[in-house]
Amino acid sequence: MRIVVLDDYQRVARKYGKFDDDVQVLHEHLADPVEAIDEADVVVAMRERTPFPAEIFDRLPRLRLLVTTGMANAAIDMEAAAAHGVTVCGTEMHGSRNTAELTWALILACRRHVVTEDRALRDGRWQTTVGTDLAGSTLGLLGLGRLGSQVAAIGRAFDMRVVAWSQNLTPERAAEAGATWVSKHDLFTVSDVVSVHLKLSPRTEGLVGAADLAAMKPSSILINTSRGPIVDQDALVSALASGSIAGAGLDVYDAEPLPAGHPLRGAPNTVLLPHLGYVTEGAYSSMYEQVVEDIAAWRSGSPVRVLAGPTLAT
Structure with missing residues (x-):
């Protein structure tokens, strides 16, 4: 199973999330991410840094799980994800200030x-x-x-x-x-x-x-x-x-x-400033930890914090 983490600008994803060594972490923003993730089964998106409109899902037939930090993401076409059989899971946001x-x-x-x-x-x-x-x-x-x-x-x-x-x-x-x-x-x-x-x-x-x-x-x-x-x-x-x-x-x-x-x-x-509103130690720690949880739960057949997709678990 191939897992790709997108947009790790600060190179901290592995610090805050206990990803397996074979997980690929990309640090540079890709205007068109398809070539980098077209063989991925699981993709992790940091907030709205990389949009996932319907046409992106059309080009990613292998994708089965998309994890986004946060429990909402306006840059992801949730209906298109569900139509393509992609489960979308989120994470709760740490702190409120x-x-x-x-x-x-x-x-x-x-x-x-x-x-x-x-x-x-x-x-x-x-x-x-x-x-x-x-x-x-x-x-x-x-x-x-x-x-x-x-x-x-x-x-x-x-x-x-x-x-x-x-x-x-x-x-x-x-x-x-x-x-x-x-x-x-x-x-x-x-x-x-x-x-x-x-x-x-x-x-x-x-x-x-x-x-x-x-x-x-x-x-x-x-x-x-x-x-x-x-x-x-x-x-x-x-x-x-x-x-x-x-x-x-x-x-x-x-x-x-x-x-x-x-x-x-x-x-x-x-x-x-470069969209730093949510970029704090506490928020990153909480989000990346839950990203790892989301992937593990989905792999076990019991996805959690599901936002869209074929299995609307809680």
């Missing part, structure tokens, strides 16, 4: 010019920027679910006013999370920090567009640790280039890894 913590790393890095000052100091310069206070400013949250509520709590600890909006959010639910419901337009106009915490879906793709960015204060910043396509990327690049917003902190992009020469790589006043 990984992405919320990284959101605040980006907010603080942008507001206090951490990257700019680090580079300036290494170049021999001292104190080149003036930071912006968080206390007394307004934090606007697009989405107030689990992650948005965690970010809201930290915002209140910084003595920020917290406002929120999403398509289904009510004033009552916002108040329960310590936020004030506002309209989408008002969120963009009053917020000093706008942070995105929505799931990507047809309803949210392109939700933040040019008009929303134009409504922001010139002193405001945008943070996105959810999914790149929620924000109109071209509109964001234009807003940054024109200086109509003060900056952006991004952990997610339309295409990942972010291609060489992409306009965002040269955009001013940005802090760019």
Whole structure:
């Protein structure tokens, strides 16, 4: 039986998961993975790094088990997997604050010019920027679910006013999370920090567009640790280039890894991270351990944490 682990960027899969020596671990991202995995019976995918649309399953007749870290993966066509007789299993995510913590790393890095000052100091310069206070400013949250509520709590600890909006959010639910419901337009106009915490879906793709960015204060910043396509990327690049917003902190992009020469790589006043929201010691340890469990359980005929496929076990 051939098992292939994809997208082990940090070369840590064997550290966190007790894989057999004959398991093949690939470290570089493959835009088209079929040639590398066409003889595999089992493939392990790290989150949404490698998409598995229907046409990929068409080209992998030998594949029988696809394990994804996390209990949901929008990059996998679950119906196509089931139609091709492929069982898809997931793993539970360790901890619940990984992405919320990284959101605040980006907010603080942008507001206090951490990257700019680090580079300036290494170049021999001292104190080149003036930071912006968080206390007394307004934090606007697009989405107030689990992650948005965690970010809201930290915002209140910084003595920020917290406002929120999403398509289904009510004033009552916002108040329960310590936020004030506002309209989408008002969120963009009053917020000093706008942070995105929505799931990507047809309803949210392109939700933040040019008009929303134009409504922001010139002193405001945008943070996105959810999914790149929620924000109109071209509109964001234009807003940054024109200086109509003060900056952006991004952990997610339309295409990942972010291609060489992409306009965002040269955009001013940005802090760019390579989708690190879930990348922590605790999360990796938990996920890779459960990946090994999933493979063993499937091989024994009793798959666990099944998301799709011919055997919908639990």
